């Protein structure tokens with residue numbers, strides 16, 4: 001089987017949710033405008049590094065969803081997201097902190113790692129480039145709120161640790177595009193240690209073992225402030241509420257063969 005960070009993190013959040021998604025094929029509907037916009041925005045970053053017109057690329061990608069009935073956050077509209085995106089692209093170009101050479105090779109880099117037992121692990125790295133002149137692995141994020149300014153916390157980001165484990169690259173960075181009234185871009189760097197990479201390998205190995213043994217016990221959570229179940233797309237399945245299932249989920253039998261696509265949705 002091929003595993004990805006998305007799968008490991010979903011299993012760790014709740015093994016039952018993992019089973020619903022990857023074995024039973026229940027996937028969340030693409031109704032969140034912010035998530036779909038994030039994918040369009042990342043495509044426009046590719047255009048920026050290829051020295052094409054990133055604004056035109058963003059319009060083209062996002063225009064495909066102009067009439068899609070998304071759940072927009074309060075105050076958001078299709079136009080507003082587009083303008084925020086254009087603003088962020090302009091700011092990104094002015095800042096000029098990030099360089100990606102040979103963008104066809106160094107954007108959306110597919111990395112495969114063989115695991116014991118014939119399994120493999122796949123990751124799609126957003127970019128391999130330089131941030132303020134320092135070589136690093138880069139992950140883009142589009143969000144509506146800023147990340148904590150205490151960058152020491154970043155060294156505990158499991159996705160960055162995973163990507164560092166996959167590539168062996170210790171220096172990692174998050175470039176966070178914050179969509180708000182005055183758009184902001186955060187450039188956050190950290191280093192991942194050998195011990196962290198080794199430990200992630202052990203974690204992945206342990207999770208894959210549990211999946212192979214068919215251990216999918218529910219890790220329910222409804223205690224403030226960690227209300228895992230209330231933000232879980234699979235809540236309707238656990239509560240047997242058909243209306244919730246119908247509004248949030250779509251069933252794709254055989255979804256486990258498309259696991260690599262999940263990685264692209266991060």
Ligand code: SF4
Nearest residue numbers: 014017229232235238
């Ligand atoms: S609703 Fe709660 S218990 Fe059910 S799958 Fe989601 S996180 Fe797990």
